[in-house]
Amino acid sequence: MILSGFACTYKITGQGKRQIVSFTIAGDIPDLQSLHLKVLDNSVATLSPCSVGFITHEDLRHLCTRFPRITSAFWRETLIDAAIFREWVMNVGRREGVSRTAHLLCELMVRLKAVGLVEDHACDLPITQVEFADxxxxxxxxxxxxxxxxxxxxxxxxxxxxLTIPDWDRLKQVGEFDPTYLHLEIEQAAA
Amino acid sequence: MILSGFACTYKITGQGKRQIVSFTIAGDIPDLQSLHLKVLDNSVATLSPCSVGFITHEDLRHLCTRFPRITSAFWRETLIDAAIFREWVMNVGRREGVSRTAHLLCELMVRLKAVGLVEDHACDLPITQVEFADxxxxxxxxxxxxxxxxxxxxxxxxxxxxLTIPDWDRLKQVGEFDPTYLHLEIEQAAA
DNA sequence: CGATGGCTTGAAATCTCTCAAAGAAAGTGG
DNA sequence: CCACTTTCTTTGAGAGATTTCAAGCCATCG
Incomplete structure (x- = not known):
């Protein structure tokens, strides 16, 4: 589990090109899927200094068997990850340049806001242009x-x-951003 | 659950462009995520006549509470869906023309083979070019x-x-296809 | 037999990439 | 605190991949 800092998960094509498939921020568990998938199909990398916590599969399984509602909560987390992947497929597949980028920035802002890392429409985003490209x-x-x-x-x-967003509504509009897919409990009105 | 036929899940951008985010074939449960995600963030459509089965959330929950191993099995299914989405992000983001298409065809062949719908390196694929495009x-x-x-x-x-694949190894190579991400129990040697 | 959906074609316009280099910025060691 | 290296950002111009638009073809179906 990422406690602070930025990380990402990525895959490498046969030609050595990298595709980042998700950004993980404080509170995320980037490899929760390994609980039920034995073989790793992606890699994790930090994008900034991170503090991380480790939970053994054993402990997780224990928690899940003793408290079924915990199972649902974790399962739900992985389902939200999947929902974000779906959105990324659409974003990469069907939006171009500015729109695609705006969408990603909107997602990051909303997720960062949800964990208290946005102030005054601004946040610290230690992601290089190379990483955004990937x-x-x-x-x-x-x-x-x-x-x-x-x-x-x-x-x-x-x-x-x-990164500062001077006009949230306009960015949202340019990125055609609708936060539904993030399945946040508290609806994020604006970042 | 799809019992026979082809379906897909898709999303529509603000500009009305469609992105298919997954193909679902016999044995797949295209909307299993709805068990824990209240709000729908994608749509389902059939691509051919399908026979489908319905399982109520209530029944599913019952099954899961009584047989925890069933929970794991369903959870695992949704994790594989997520793994496929990740692969799609990479495919759409980092491969071009022939390679991207070859990769998708490889995935479909392997998945169809797993449910017995491939014979002699050939299968019935009722997917139009418009749908492939999406x-x-x-x-x-x-x-x-x-x-x-x-x-x-x-x-x-x-x-x-x-669709017939005259040279599976070559298609696999062109599509840089590695079936690991499908997390099949029985390794699929060739389609 | 006309209508419909799916496939195919051509040429020009766009978007995005490649290559190659230079300019900032940030971190390191003395 | 300065020189030095490394990483990140920026630029330009030409090439390449993909889209757009518009039309024609072909099979299927009622």
């Missing part, structure tokens, strides 16, 4: 150009790793 | 051209809805 299915060069365009259009403001 | 993140026109190229290269043979 998550969005672009080249780093293209991400750079997309970011420039988004800055020019006033969609984002960046200072180092700090 | 699954691969291409336009129908491009899928058509990719198919033509694959036919010309002897990677696939099509007669109506029947």
């Amino acid at each position: 998550a969005l299915g672009f080249t780093p060069v293209h991400v750079n150009r997309v970011f420039q365009q988004m800055r020019a259009e006033g969609l984002i403001v960046t200072e180092g790793t700090r | 699954a691969l993140g291409f336009t129908p026109v491009h899928v058509n051209r990719v198919f033509q190229q694959m036919r010309a290269e002897g990677l696939i043979v099509t007669e109506g809805t029947r």
